[in-house]
Each structure stands twice: as structure tokens, then as C-alpha cells.
Amino acid sequence: MPILSSLCARAMLYEKFQSKITHNPSLDRNLVSYQGNKQTPFYSWLKYREGFSERLVTYILQTFKPNPGILIDPFSGSGTALFTASELGWITTGIELLPVGIFATEARIISQKIDIQEFKKLIYKLQKIDYKSYCKDSFTFNHLKITRGAFSEINEKQLVGYLSYCHDLITDHNIQKMLIYAAFCILEDISYTRKDGQYLRWDFRSGRSKSKSEFNKGAILSFEEAIEQKLKQIISDLELNSIQLDLFNDNQLPQFSHNKFGDLENVEPKLYEGSCLEILPTVPGDSVDFVITSPPYLNRYDYTRTYALELAFLGCGEDQVKNLRQQMLSCTVENRDKRTYLEEYYKSKQCEQIFLKIDSVFKQQEALQEILMILEKNKNEGTLNNKNIARMVHNYFYEMCFVIYELSRILQSGGIIAIVNDNVKYAGEEIPVDLILSDIAESFGLTTRYIWTLGRGKGNSSQQMGNYGRTELRKCVYIWEK
Numbered sequence: 001m002p003i004l005s006s007l008c009a010r011a012m013l014y015e016k017f018q019s020k021i022t023h024n025p026s027l028d029r030n031l032v033s034y035q036g037n038k039q040t041p042f043y044s045w046l047k048y049r050e051g052f053s054e055r056l057v058t059y060i061l062q063t064f065k066p067n068p069g070i071l072i073d074p075f076s077g078s079g080t081a082l083f084t085a086s087e088l089g090w091i092t093t094g095i096e097l098l099p100v101g102i103f104a105t106e107a108r109i110i111s112q113k114i115d116i117q118e119f120k121k122l123i124y125k126l127q128k129i130d131y132k133s134y135c136k137d138s139f140t141f142n143h144l145k146i147t148r149g150a151f152s153e154i155n156e157k158q159l160v161g162y163l164s165y166c167h168d169l170i171t172d173h174n175i176q177k178m179l180i181y182a183a184f185c186i187l188e189d190i191s192y193t194r195k196d197g198q199y200l201r202w203d204f205r206s207g208r209s210k211s212k213s214e215f216n217k218g219a220i221l222s223f224e225e226a227i228e229q230k231l232k233q234i235i236s237d238l239e240l241n242s243i244q245l246d247l248f249n250d251n252q253l254p255q256f257s258h259n260k261f262g263d264l265e266n267v268e269p270k271l272y273e274g275s276c277l278e279i280l281p282t283v284p285g286d287s288v289d290f291v292i293t294s295p296p297y298l299n300r301y302d303y304t305r306t307y308a309l310e311l312a313f314l315g316c317g318e319d320q321v322k323n324l325r326q327q328m329l330s331c332t333v334e335n336r337d338k339r340t341y342l343e344e345y346y347k348s349k350q351c352e353q354i355f356l357k358i359d360s361v362f363k364q365q366e367a368l369q370e371i372l373m374i375l376e377k378n379k380n381e382g383t384l385n386n387k388n389i390a391r392m393v394h395n396y397f398y399e400m401c402f403v404i405y406e407l408s409r410i411l412q413s414g415g416i417i418a419i420v421n422d423n424v425k426y427a428g429e430e431i432p433v434d435l436i437l438s439d440i441a442e443s444f445g446l447t448t449r450y451i452w453t454l455g456r457g458k459g460n461s462s463q464q465m466g467n468y469g470r471t472e473l474r475k476c477v478y479i480w481e482k
């Protein structure tokens with residue numbers, strides 16, 4: 001296909017979905033990002049920058065399904081969709097691959113079970129302890145290559161001493177886990193690093209910074225300051241929550257509506273640990289009422305690098321991190337093709353026909369094939385920043401085809417899927433992720449109700465397809481229904 005006509009398939013796709021693209025003034029960037037959770041009790045313990053906000057989940061659920069049912073988030077991260085929906089009476093299930101989100105979800109569940117008064121007493125006692133005197137070799141921080149030198153010597157000693165103390169001297173397992181989680185949440189604050197999109201950025205004080213311009217991350221907290229602040233924040237959120245629950249009990253306010261199982265209490269979210277590419281195919285068909293999720297964006301952000309400190313803290317070694325990187329939904333230039341693995345997986349489940357069907361939907365998505373061809377041409381001409389960008393884009397959509405097929409299969413008739421995602425641009429080519437994924441969803445029998453755009457709402461003019469350089473890339477929430 002000649003490159004000049006290359007806008008054709010994307011223009012047609014745009015025409016197809018134009019009437020669905022609407023600016024939703026109720027949504028803003030804060031709402032679809034971690035920023036919206038910054039002040040929210042519980043959600044602000046760990047800065048999970050890839051998260052969306054509690055308010056977004058509430059908004060979506062209340063807009064479409066006031067009656068609670070079963071909700072799933074196949075990329076559940078820190079569990080925002082799960083906990084928010086569960087507080088509204090939904091039965092929730094998450095799937096998460098990265099140990100970071102898994103630990104955050106577990107800790108949040110445990111936090112509801114601890115004896116707050118005991119926890120408070122202990123925190124008071126901890127303030128007088130010199131952690132470093134408890135340091136034990138068995139709790140040494142097992143650095144990965146990319147985290148070595150991330151802490152000052154004193155901060156690392158205090159951290160190791162604190163962990164040794166928690167493991168050896170705290171007998172209540174739930175409280176012990178909460179204390180360890182508090183340390184997990186402050187790793188960045190007490191380090192020379194900052195998570196910066198694709199990389200872990202190093203402060204000049206580490207002596208490790210490679211960039212010419214010196215980066216200064218600002219205040220680096222001492223371990224004692226940081227842990228004290230974090231523990232105070234946790235206890236204050238837990239106390240506030242227990243006061244609210246008491247009020248509820250006293251006044252019999254109908255905080256939870258009956259869900260369809262007749263449950264009044266909110267049910268603890270259930271979490272599957274692993275890749276949704278493997279777990280979704282095991283979920284029964286027509287069993288879910290709502291999906292709210294945000295897959296990794298197609299933006300080259302490598303969670304296994306930015307969360308390297310947290311992964312090392314959780315005991316992941318180099319090989320495990322490499323494996324995780326490959327298992328993640330492809331969104332970095334290092335991800336290799338999962339086609340053979342998916343083919344074998346579907347065959348092992350006697351689902352080869354399904355594999356072939358999904359594979360053919362991928363091949364028939366014309367706008368996508370158009371983009372892949374252009375990127376391949378750019379690659380051959382050496383005009384891509386990284387030659388693996390073409391492969392990354394290919395793999396991202398290939399894997400998303402499987403995710404979307406499975407979501408459409410497990411959704412009940414009348415069910416809704418809400419997806420948060422960004423469009424991206426490589427080599428000057430806009431990739432309308434929203435339109436391509438919506439078209440794939442329609443190939444699997446879903447209907448696109450809205451593609452809500454955020455921000456200033458620009459970038460949606462009909463001239464857009466010819467004006468990549470000047471338009472704002474859409475940041476969207478798409479709503480599909482079965």
C-alpha cells in the first residue's frame with residue numbers, strides 16, 4: 001500500500017467512531033490518574049502512579065449500574081477499582097501480575113483486619129527505637145543491578161534494622177505485614193531515585209547519575225522521618241474509617257445496597273496473581289456484569305524498571321524481573337512476541353479455533369495494519385527512535401485482542417466494559433489506540449457506547465487525520481457494552 005494513502009484506514013475508522021467520541025466534562029486528568037487519589041485515605045499510602053482514582057470508578061459505576069453485581073479488573077494494579085466497587089456493594093475480582101500491585105492489594109485487605117488500638121500502641125513504641133541496632137544479615141536489602149546505591153548508607157541500615165525488628169519481634173502477622181508495607185511505601189522517598197515514566201531517575205547526590213544535566217529530586221527523607229509519617233498516615237486513615245463504620249452501625253445508614261447475592265456487607269476483593277492472558281480464559285462465560293480497567297499504555301513505560309526498588313524489596317532477583325518484564329502486556333521495546341506462547345496455551349485448552357479467530361481479528365484490523373506497515377518502513381529507513389517500536393506496537397495490539405476477546409466472552413449480556421487508556425504517537429504517526437481497540441471490541445460482538453475524551457477536548461476535529469503534528473493526543477475512557 002503506498003504510504004500516501006496511509007491515512008485512509010485510520011480516516012475511515014475515525015469516520016466510523018466520530019459520533020461516539022465526546023468530550024466528557026465530568027472527567028479530568030486528575031480523575032483518571034493517581035493524582036485524583038493523592039488526598040484519599042488508603043489509596044494514597046503507595047504512590048502507584050499508574051493508578052486511576054476512586055472517584056473515577058464511583059462515577060462510572062453510578063453512571064451505568066446503580067445495582068451492584070460482579071466486577072472484574074484484569075489489570076488491577078493497586079486495586080482501586082476493586083476496593084471502590086466493593087465499598088459500593090460489588091463483588092470484585094482482580095488480576096495482577098506485578099508483585100507491587102499484589103502486595104498493595106493484600107496490604108489493603110489486611111488493613112481492615114488489624115486491631116487498630118494495638119497497632120497504634122506499637123507505632124508509639126516504635127518511635128523510640130533505633131532500628132539500625134536490630135540489623136540482621138538475613139534481612140539485607142537484595143539489590144538488583146539497577147537499584148544498587150539507591151539509598152544512603154544510613155537509610156539502608158535503618159531500613160534493614162526496621163525490617164529485622166518487624167520480622168523478629170512482631171508476632172501479630174497482620175500488624176507485621178502492615179509495618180512492612182509501610183516501609184515498602186516509602187522506598188522512593190528515602191532513596192536517590194525517582195520514578196520517571198520509562199526510567200528510574202537518579203539524583204546527582206547518588207553519584208550514579210549518567211545524564212549531563214544534574215537532577216535534584218529535592219528533599220530526601222531520612223528513614224525515621226519517612227516511616228513515622230507513613231505510619232501516622234496509615235493509622236489516621238484506619239481510625240477515620242473505623243469511626244465512619246461505627247457511625248454507620250449506630251445510625252443504620254444504608255451504606256451498602258443489597259447485591260444480587262443478598263449480601264449487605266462489602267465483600268473482600270479476590271485477587272488472582274498472574275497474567276490476565278492466562279487467567280481470563282479460565283473465567284466462566286457470561287459471569288461478569290462490569291469491567292473497569294486500565295491496561296498499561298502503549299508508552300514504553302517499563303514498570304519492572306520504575307518499580308525496581310519495590311521489586312527488590314519484595315525479594316525479586318534479576319531473572320524473576322526479566323521474566324516479569326516478558327510476561328507483562330507488551331508496552332516496552334524489550335517485549336518479545338507472545339504469539340507462539342498464546343497459540344500453545346489455547347491449544348492446551350482445546351481452544352485452537354478461538355486462537356485462530358482472535359488471530360484473524362488482529363490481522364484484519366486495517367488501521368492497525370496500516371500503522372504497522374508505516375512503522376516497519378520507518379524502521380527500515382532508520383527513522384524510529386528505537387527499531388523495536390514497530391514490534392512493541394504489533395505485540396501490544398496482538399495481546400490486547402486476546403484480552404478483549406476474553407472480556408467480551410465473560411461479560412453477561414447488558415454488561416459494560418470501561419477502559420482508561422491514552423493514544424500515542426511514534427515517528428509522527430498517531431496511533432488511535434481508542435479507535436483500534438473499540439473496533440476490535442466490535443469484532444468480538446461488543447458495541448461502543450462512548451469514547452469519552454478528557455482534557456480540553458481538543459483534537460477531535462474532522463481535519464484531525466491530516467494534522468497529526470498539531471493535535472492533542474486523545475486521553476480517553478471508552479465504554480463498550482454487550
Ligand SMILES: C[S@@+](CC[C@H](N)C(=O)[O-])C[C@H]1O[C@@H](n2cnc3c(N)ncnc32)[C@H](O)[C@@H]1O
Pocket residue numbers: 048050051052053074075076077078079080081095096097098101274275276277293294295296297303327328329
Ligand atoms: C495502568 S496499571 C492499572 C492500575 C490500576 N488501575 C490502579 O488503579 O492501580 C496497569 C497494570 O497492569 C499490570 N499488568 C501488566 N501486564 C499484565 C498482565 N499480563 N496481567 C495482569 N496484569 C498486568 C501492571 O502491573 C499494572 O499494575
